[in-house]
Amino acid sequence: MRIYKSTFPSVPTPEESIFTHLFTTTFSQHSPSLPAYTDAASGFTITRAELKQLAFSLGHGLRHEFAKLGGVSFTRNETIMIFSPNSIAWPVMLFGSLAGGLKTTLANSGYTARELEHQWKDSGAKALFVHPSLLPVVLEMFKGLNVQEEEVKKRVIIADFGMTKEERGQVPAGYLTISDLIGKGSLNEEEKFPGKLAGETAYLCYSSGTTGKPKGVETTHSNIVAVINIVRPAYPKVEAGKDVVLGVLPFYHIYGAVKLLLFQFLLGVQVIIMPKFDPVECCRNIERYKITGFLIVPPICLALVHHPATTKFNMTSLRFLTSGAAPLSGELAQAAREKLKSVGAIVHINQGYGLTETSPTTHLCSLEESTKRPKSVGRLLPNLEARLVNDDVNEAAEGESGELWIRGPTIMKGYLNNTEATVNSITPDGWFKTGDIAVRDKDGYWYIVDRRKELIKYKGFQVPPAELEAVLLTHPAIVDVAVIGVDSEKEATELPRAYVVHGKGIKGDEARRFTKEVQKWIQPKVAKHKYLRGGVVVVDSIPKSAAGKILRRELRERAKIEILS
Ligand code: 4UV
Numbered sequence: 203m204r205i206y207k208s209t210f211p212s213v214p215t216p217e218e219s220i221f222t223h224l225f226t227t228t229f230s231q232h233s234p235s236l237p238a239y240t241d242a243a244s245g246f247t248i249t250r251a252e253l254k255q256l257a258f259s260l261g262h263g264l265r266h267e268f269a270k271l272g273g274v275s276f277t278r279n280e281t282i283m284i285f286s287p288n289s290i291a292w293p294v295m296l297f298g299s300l301a302g303g304l305k306t307t308l309a310n311s312g313y314t315a316r317e318l319e320h321q322w323k324d325s326g327a328k329a330l331f332v333h334p335s336l337l338p339v340v341l342e343m344f345k346g347l348n349v350q351e352e353e354v355k356k357r358v359i360i361a362d363f364g365m366t367k368e369e370r371g372q373v374p375a376g377y378l379t380i381s382d383l384i385g386k387g388s389l390n391e392e393e394k395f396p397g398k399l400a401g402e403t404a405y406l407c408y409s410s411g412t413t414g415k416p417k418g419v420e421t422t423h424s425n426i427v428a429v430i431n432i433v434r435p436a437y438p439k440v441e442a443g444k445d446v447v448l449g450v451l452p453f454y455h456i457y458g459a460v461k462l463l464l465f466q467f468l469l470g471v472q473v474i475i476m477p478k479f480d481p482v483e484c485c486r487n488i489e490r491y492k493i494t495g496f497l498i499v500p501p502i503c504l505a506l507v508h509h510p511a512t513t514k515f516n517m518t519s520l521r522f523l524t525s526g527a528a529p530l531s532g533e534l535a536q537a538a539r540e541k542l543k544s545v546g547a548i549v550h551i552n553q554g555y556g557l558t559e560t561s562p563t564t565h566l567c568s569l570e571e572s573t574k575r576p577k578s579v580g581r582l583l584p585n586l587e588a589r590l591v592n593d594d595v596n597e598a599a600e601g602e603s604g605e606l607w608i609r610g611p612t613i614m615k616g617y618l619n620n621t622e623a624t625v626n627s628i629t630p631d632g633w634f635k636t637g638d639i640a641v642r643d644k645d646g647y648w649y650i651v652d653r654r655k656e657l658i659k660y661k662g663f664q665v666p667p668a669e670l671e672a673v674l675l676t677h678p679a680i681v682d683v684a685v686i687g688v689d690s691e692k693e694a695t696e697l698p699r700a701y702v703v704h705g706k707g708i709k710g711d712e713a714r715r716f717t718k719e720v721q722k723w724i725q726p727k728v729a730k731h732k733y734l735r736g737g738v739v740v741v742d743s744i745p746k747s748a749a750g751k752i753l754r755r756e757l758r759e760r761a762k763i764e765i766l767s
Contacts, residue, residue: 203589204597209646210435210584215428215611219399221300223427224467225254232442232470239449241290242476242487246364250467253293256363256384258394260298263383265393273378274328274356278303279402281325284454285318285340286333287311287477290364291380292453293463295331300404301389307406307418308454310663312729315342323347324618325406325418329357331380334373359383400424406618407456409558410666411627412637412655418618421456425561428611430465432583436566438495438522438550442470445521447495448487449473450502456562457527457662461497471495481509485517492519499662500530500694503551507537517547522569526554527662529650532576534694539573555579555650557636559627561612564588565648578647586610588648589633590640605654606640607633656754658687661695663731667754670734673727674700677720681705684744684752688736688761699736701757703743713740739764 216223234251241247248256264282269275276282282304284295299306307325309318311333318339322330332340337360344354355377362370362379373379388394404423408416447466451458466473474491476483479502487493496502503525506512520542525535535551542549552572556562567580582588590604591597598604613634616624628634637655642648658665667685674683682703687696700720708716717738725733745753 204600206582206588206590206642206646208582208584208586210581213431213435213584215424215431215585217400217424218427219300219423220404220426220464221257221297221399221423224464225257225297228468229254236443236470237472238467239290239293240472240474240491241364242474242483242491244364244366246290248290248293248364250470253297253467255388256294257297257301258388259384259386260294260380261301261303261393262387262389264298264302264304265389267383267386268329268359268378271378271382272356273359276302276304276328279305281305281307281327281406283307283309283322283325283327283330284361285309285311285313285330285336286361286454287335288449288453288458288475289333289361289477290475291331291333291361292475293467294363294380294384295361296453296459296463298384301394303393303399305403305406307408308459309408310454310729311336311452312731313339314727314729315339315346316727317729319343319346320416321408321418329359331359331361333361334369337374337377400427401615403615405456405459407454407459407558410657410664410668411559411617411623412635412657414623414668415666415672416664416669417620417623419456419558420615420618421558421561422615425612425614426460426464428585429460429561429563430468432585432612433461433465433563433566434468435584436568436580437465437469438524438552438569440469440471440495445469445471445494446491446519447471447473447497448484448491448493449475449497450479450484451497451499451662455527455663456558457497457556460562479505481505482511485509485511485515488517488520489515494519494521496520496523498523498525499527500525500534501661503530503534503538504694507534507541512541513545517542517545520547520549523549523551524554524566525551526556526563528659528695530576531694535572535576551576553577553579555648559614559634560608560636561614564608564612567647571647575647578643578649580648581646582648586612588642590642591635594635601641601644603639603641603651606636606638606648606650608636609633658685658696658698660687660698660731660735661693665698665732667698670698670700670724670728670732673724674702674720677723679705679716680720682744684754684757685734686754686757686761688758690736697736698732698734699761700734700738701741701744702738704740707742708740716740736761
């Protein structure tokens with residue numbers, strides 16, 4: 203067995219809850235009066251000390267006030283959902299839930315009621331925080347589940363924290379809010395730092411893994427305490443109180459949830475929160491808040507190269523961009539460096555790699571190395587081991603590619619209530635199979651070169667083909683289907699494309715009309731990132747193996763030719 207050990211020295215990763223780690227063990231490393239999070243639009247800011255107090259207060263509210271006010275009762279280790287775009291309420295909801303000893307399940311804020319229902323039921327959440335703009339989706343979900351209005355009101359907490367007076371005026375009446383739960387007391391000393399939480403689940407993000415529908419990934423407190431410590435040696439040097447990071451990546455995805463909400467708090471770095479990516483607003487905020495670091499996905503890099511906003515605002519404070527969640531091409535990184543240099547900003551652009559199941563970061567390239575090796579995701583982080591394996595058995599030779607397997611303290615506990623998927627992805631001796639094909643060069647730098655698993659990534663968001671295929675099969679005219687990702691250099695992302703078999707074997711103009719119809723038909727049924735932007739192609743049959751498995755590689759090869767012709 204060829205095991206690659208990390209070339210970084212090991213780092214200590216205490217076995218304690220995230221809350222204990224950030225708010226006791228390491229809290230005094232930075233001044234309590236430093237700003238921790240700021241709402242970009244309003245400038246509303248919470249300091250480290252305020253957040254600590256708010257978290258205890260909301261933790262108390264969830265455990266002791268919610269039921270008194272008519273909500274459901276929560277005991278330790280039960281699950282609460284957060285369904286909201288990025289907002290200043292996020293750190294309060296997240297740390298408040300963790301302080302109260304609850305598990306949090308983070309739902310994609312673009313979900314339709316049908317998609318939300320899957321996560322609600324599967325995660326076993328008892329109640330949810332919801333941004334007022336998303337309340338209609340929640341109500342539609344409960345309606346579909348036949349939950350009566352009275353019961354719904356017991357389970358909904360409106361995320362009103364940090365809202366302006368005007369926004370507060372628009373909060374629908376009759377629902378409990380975060381404001382109702384805070385300011386009524388704090389957790390008692392015994393409740394404050396429940397020592398035993400370390401090995402228990404803290405986050406339940408959803409990932410389709412190598413195959414199938416989204417599954418609940420059980421990320422423990424120790425997984426997260428480990429990841430925020432092992433990523434530190436490879437992360438750019440930052441100064442608490444000076445460096446400022448733009449928080450535009452969604453907090454419901456593990457990348458934003460860990461690298462923006464938790465890791466920056468450990469570093470004492472202020473995060474400026476934006477609800478979504480918008481090139482003009484991003485550049486305006488870079489100027490306004492003198493942003494030094496920006497965590498991105500490749501399409502944001504592309505926007506910085508091409509959007510006129512880059513040249514309109516003062517970008518000179520920017521020092522580094524860190525990209526992840528999908529491959530960043532060397533050419534794009536170079537183009538972004540040059541564009542930013544032309545407006546007086548000297549930036550390094552590095553790349554990291556990880557998965558929801560690895561909590562997430564396993565590789566990160568240092569700023570110094572990133573210029574020499576723009577395609578590399580860097581070195582394996584401390585305390586981790588890796589293997590490159592082909593066909594689940596054969597070790598790849600030195601310098602050759604293979605499926606990347608990872609072992610270490612950041613590997614998830616497993617998929618929630620899904621032993622089969624857990625056993626298929628983690629070997630008995632602890633190796634997690636990423637489903638990605640990687641290569642390691644002789645100096646210990648890693649490159650992600652292909653993907654073995656079904657997954658499609660649209661702008662860093664997961665699009666599970668099996669889920670789209672299941673939806674498409676409910677179309678009355680579609681008798682068989684396969685969904686794959688096709689590369690779009692123009693948009694620096696993959697686009698989901700469906701190959702469909704029509705029951706009547708239609709051709710020509712009729713088939714062309716049908717493809718348009720299907721693209722539209724699916725839109726109300728799925729979140730926007732799952733739209734069939736890569737097109738729909740009518741085919742006579744779907745290529746399958748003797749065992750009936752879709753031959754996706756064959757379709758991907760076919761797609762390359764279709765793009766060329
Ligand atoms: O489960 P997930 O949606 O998770 C992520 C996590 C991303 C990162 C990336 C860098 C970080 O520093 C960090 O903290 C979090 O996206 O999707 C996992 C799959 O995304 C692809 C790969 O196929 C994974 O299995 N992926 C992620 N990063 C890269 C990537 C990358 N740099 N290059 C190529 N593919």
